[in-house]
Amino acid sequence: MTPPERPGPVVHDWAMVPLPATEFDPLPYRLLHEEPVARIRLPHGEGHAWLVTRYEDVKRIASDPRMSRALTVGRPITSTTPHTLAPAGGVGRADPPDHTRLRKLIAPTFGRRRTRALRAHTARVADGLALRTLDHGPPADLTETFIGPLSAGVVAELLGVPAADLDRVQDWRARLLRHDTTAADGDTVKKDIAGYFADLARHRAAHPADDLISELAAARTAGKISTPELVSLAVMLTLNGLDAVRNIVSTMVYVLLVHPDQTAKLRADPDGLPRAVDELLRYIPQRGGVGMPRVATADLDVGGVTIREGEAVYVFYPAANRDPAVFTDPDRLDLTRDEAPHLAFGHGAHYCAGAQLARMEAEVMLATLLARFPGLALAVPPERLVWRTGSVNRGPETLPVTW
Numbered sequence: 146m147t148p149p150e151r152p153g154p155v156v157h158d159w160a161m162v163p164l165p166a167t168e169f170d171p172l173p174y175r176l177l178h179e180e181p182v183a184r185i186r187l188p189h190g191e192g193h194a195w196l197v198t199r200y201e202d203v204k205r206i207a208s209d210p211r212m213s214r215a216l217t218v219g220r221p222i223t224s225t226t227p228h229t230l231a232p233a234g235g236v237g238r239a240d241p242p243d244h245t246r247l248r249k250l251i252a253p254t255f256g257r258r259r260t261r262a263l264r265a266h267t268a269r270v271a272d273g274l275a276l277r278t279l280d281h282g283p284p285a286d287l288t289e290t291f292i293g294p295l296s297a298g299v300v301a302e303l304l305g306v307p308a309a310d311l312d313r314v315q316d317w318r319a320r321l322l323r324h325d326t327t328a329a330d331g332d333t334v335k336k337d338i339a340g341y342f343a344d345l346a347r348h349r350a351a352h353p354a355d356d357l358i359s360e361l362a363a364a365r366t367a368g369k370i371s372t373p374e375l376v377s378l379a380v381m382l383t384l385n386g387l388d389a390v391r392n393i394v395s396t397m398v399y400v401l402l403v404h405p406d407q408t409a410k411l412r413a414d415p416d417g418l419p420r421a422v423d424e425l426l427r428y429i430p431q432r433g434g435v436g437m438p439r440v441a442t443a444d445l446d447v448g449g450v451t452i453r454e455g456e457a458v459y460v461f462y463p464a465a466n467r468d469p470a471v472f473t474d475p476d477r478l479d480l481t482r483d484e485a486p487h488l489a490f491g492h493g494a495h496y497c498a499g500a501q502l503a504r505m506e507a508e509v510m511l512a513t514l515l516a517r518f519p520g521l522a523l524a525v526p527p528e529r530l531v532w533r534t535g536s537v538n539r540g541p542e543t544l545p546v547t548w
């Protein structure tokens with residue numbers, strides 16, 4: 146039930162204006178400094194919601210078992226997109242015990258051991274793509290020739306999406322993640338994509354392979370997961386694997402190229418790469434939206450504000466990553482920074498399932514680029530780069546480079 150509106154602080158309209166490069170969205174930035182628990186209204190949905198921006202408050206809300214994702218289902222909560230990205234029954238919108246059950250099913254695929262095993266294969270693929278890029282250039286669009294194919298290939302292999310189907314899935318991804326996709330279009334895409342993964346799972350149930358879709362199909366036969374849950378898991382994993390990594394690694398390369406002094410130091414000390422990747426994850430405001438809301442199942446106090454039972458709450462991880470109470474000079478990139486863990490992958494029970502994988506892919510791609518392209522530079526002035534706007538994940542449309 147939606148609680149009755151109550152008088153309270155002013156509601157801020159968050160227009161989600163298109164932002165280039167790594168520019169930080171002015172509204173959440175201001176709220177972090179001036180009103181860390183604020184009321185916001187987003188372009189779609191109804192009413193308003195709370196927005197929490199400070200590091201400690203974000204961690205508290207994201208790990209509080211009284212905050213529910215399941216209760217967001219069927220409620221027209223104010224939101225970034227006209228349609229709800231994450232399907233009901235999906236891992237992002239489930240609470241324990243369903244959420245715990247779904248995470249357990251995918252944990253082995255995304256765990257440290259499997260990711261370590263995948264690293265050598267990923268490095269070989271990365272090297273092959275780098276050599277091909279070298280052969281054909283300069284210049285080259287690194288997103289097209291290197292970052293996109295690598296991230297798509299890795300997730301397709303883990304899940305078991307045939308390479309021949311990737312273009313179709315990419316097209317669904319682009320339509321689903323755009324801010325201006327209408328609710329009706331969103332529903333059509335979701336139906337197509339659900340039909341595709343249901344068919345794929347049916348096929349793998351009969352002809353199992355060594356991939357996650359086959360494992361999930363077996364779990365469904367064993368009654369451990371329903372068909373809608375299987376489909377929404379597959380969709381979420383595919384979309385994240387295809388889009389989030391492509392965008393953030395492209396942005397990481399851009400950030401390195403516009404900070405040549407720090408990048409030179411990193412080249413001289415390749416062991417510093419994991420720390421540099423974490424700093425890039427902290428620094429880059431990757432979201433072109435605010436993420437998914439939670440609903441309070443009890444009254445609770447956060448940052449001196451009482452959130453009432455039934456009210457919707459967003460946390461904004463990119464703002465928490467710029468909290469001056471936690472990070473010294475937070476708007477400055479410092480590839481040798483060694484402070485608190487960033488929250489780019491979220492926090493608490495819904496912590497990103499693909500974090501190990503994404504980090505591994507980023508490390509492998511950057512290591513390969515630094516080793517194979519000693520003279521890597523942007524092929525156009527930075528201000529000429531075109532940035533994706535109106536989509537859930539931010540990143541460059543293309544990344545023209547030379548060497």
Ligand code: HEM
Nearest residue numbers: 236237382385386389390393489490491495497498499503
């Ligand atoms: C660098 C790239 C990535 C970033 C920055 C990122 C970030 C995030 C964030 C912030 C969340 C939400 C946490 C919350 O709801 O509180 C999330 C959830 C999730 N991510 Fe990622 N992600 C990335 C890559 C991936 C990849 C490659 C996969 C899988 C192939 C993945 C799978 C998921 C899943 C399944 C969830 C939902 C977890 C749950 O609700 O329990 N992500 N991610």
